[in-house]
Amino acid sequence: MPQRAVEDVLWAYYFRLMDLKKDFRFKYVLIFKNEGEVAGSSLEHSHSQLIALPIIPKTVKEEMDTAKQYYDSKERCIFCDIINQEIETGKRVIYENDKYVAVAPFAPREPFETWILPKLHESNFGPSDKSFSGLADIMQRVLKQLDKVLDTPPYNFILHTSAFKDEINDYYHWHIEIMPKLTRTAGFEWGSGFYVNPTPPEEAAKFMREAKI
Amino acid sequence: MPQRAVEDVLWAYYFRLMDLKKDFRFKYVLIFKNEGEVAGSSLEHSHSQLIALPIIPKTVKEEMDTAKQYYDSKERCIFCDIINQEIETGKRVIYENDKYVAVAPFAPREPFETWILPKLHESNFGPSDKSFSGLADIMQRVLKQLDKVLDTPPYNFILHTSAFKDEINDYYHWHIEIMPKLTRTAGFEWGSGFYVNPTPPEEAAKFMREAKI
Numbered sequence: 001m002p003q004r005a006v007e008d009v010l011w012a013y014y015f016r017l018m019d020l021k022k023d024f025r026f027k028y029v030l031i032f033k034n035e036g037e038v039a040g041s042s043l044e045h046s047h048s049q050l051i052a053l054p055i056i057p058k059t060v061k062e063e064m065d066t067a068k069q070y071y072d073s074k075e076r077c078i079f080c081d082i083i084n085q086e087i088e089t090g091k092r093v094i095y096e097n098d099k100y101v102a103v104a105p106f107a108p109r110e111p112f113e114t115w116i117l118p119k120l121h122e123s124n125f126g127p128s129d130k131s132f133s134g135l136a137d138i139m140q141r142v143l144k145q146l147d148k149v150l151d152t153p154p155y156n157f158i159l160h161t162s163a164f165k166d167e168i169n170d171y172y173h174w175h176i177e178i179m180p181k182l183t184r185t186a187g188f189e190w191g192s193g194f195y196v197n198p199t200p201p202e203e204a205a206k207f208m209r210e211a212k213i
Numbered sequence: 214m215p216q217r218a219v220e221d222v223l224w225a226y227y228f229r230l231m232d233l234k235k236d237f238r239f240k241y242v243l244i245f246k247n248e249g250e251v252a253g254s255s256l257e258h259s260h261s262q263l264i265a266l267p268i269i270p271k272t273v274k275e276e277m278d279t280a281k282q283y284y285d286s287k288e289r290c291i292f293c294d295i296i297n298q299e300i301e302t303g304k305r306v307i308y309e310n311d312k313y314v315a316v317a318p319f320a321p322r323e324p325f326e327t328w329i330l331p332k333l334h335e336s337n338f339g340p341s342d343k344s345f346s347g348l349a350d351i352m353q354r355v356l357k358q359l360d361k362v363l364d365t366p367p368y369n370f371i372l373h374t375s376a377f378k379d380e381i382n383d384y385y386h387w388h389i390e391i392m393p394k395l396t397r398t399a400g401f402e403w404g405s406g407f408y409v410n411p412t413p414p415e416e417a418a419k420f421m422r423e424a425k426i
Contacts, residue, residue: 032399040400041399060404184252192243
């Protein structure tokens with residue numbers, strides 16, 4: 001896809017979010033993409049999905065509550081702290097441009113789990129300086145790196161953004177989580193909520209950085 | 214497997230639990246089985262798995278806390294209430310013998326999700342009247358029904374039992390959860406913690422009851 005087409009996809013996400021916000025039935029809109037059959041994709045044509053929900057989903061609520069707890073005790077956004085620390089050490093940074101950074105998170109649930117975050121605090125998904133060019137650049141770059149390193153793996157990505165009722169806040173920081181599907185979720189993960197991941201994030205980030213694309 | 218061999222497997226679970234309890238490093242022991250490659254099985258030979266953990270896992274803690282909340286407000290075990298209600302209505306009952314009942318839970322996460330529970334309150338996994346014959350009977354029966362109805366599907370089952378530090382209590386009720394892997398966990402499930410299930414539990418239970426084995 002040319003980068004402009006990726007920007008159009010991101011604008012479509014944004015306009016759908018802005019429009020659905022007007023409908024008082026909805027508390028949260030989940031946007032995600034399943035790529036490849038193993039990742040649950042049901043159509044061959046490349047597509048994203050959007051589900052508007054009358055409640056804030058469990059996983060989203062847990063993340064928000066934890067971010068809020070951290071903010072209440074430190075008066076700093078946990079994601080801003082993570083970004084500063086990751087950029088300082090550099091070991092888990094995959095790619096960065098002016099506005100965004102892609103990292104292998106410190107405790108990834110699956111091999112090559114990758115997060116893309118705006119460098120400056122933004123609680124709510126939207127264009128930066130009225131443009132999605134920086135986000136399209138990093139999304140495209142990271143997905144190409146994944147394709148190169150893992151031979152076009154199936155993956156899911158999920159947009160994590162604030163709930164409608166509390167869109168602008170100091171404690172939450174929108175981001176995109178990309179999960180290549182290389183391992184299987186089995187009894188241990190189901191039964192515990194914990195994940196077994198054989199790939200250290202420092203190694204995954206190094207492979208990704210060194211991918212020739 | 215002859216029923217006696219299934220009883221031996223259950224005794225092995227029990228003896229391993231009893232032995233690991235003596236090791237003060239462990240707070241919880243998770244016992245589960247992954248059957249079939251899609252369900253995460255890595256060995257061809259039929260086997261169960263046991264993982265002893267130094268903390269109570271997230272999923273287990275959530276279930277315990279919720280059961281405790283219910284008990285604190287009603288002074289009744291939530292699982293005892295579910296069992297009584299399910300046996301009374303009958304629609305979601307799959308099979309029962311003297312001591313155990315197998316049901317399709319009211320809000321199953323996946324098609325044909327099946328729970329096996331002791332009919333009388335027992336917080337902690339163990340033999341009933343010093344025998345595992347009733348449990349072996351219902352386990353074998355239900356797994357045969359699943360194999361018949363779904364053509365030997367991949368599945369996970371997980372033993373849900375109390376944590377070592379609070380083994381005997383009034384609020385939790387041990388049980389086994391069986392999850393055939395018919396659908397794929399994709400972006401929506403990852404992002405929300407909610408599950409899309411196209412099969413009503415009443416239909417799944419009916420298919421299971423009518424399976425000729």
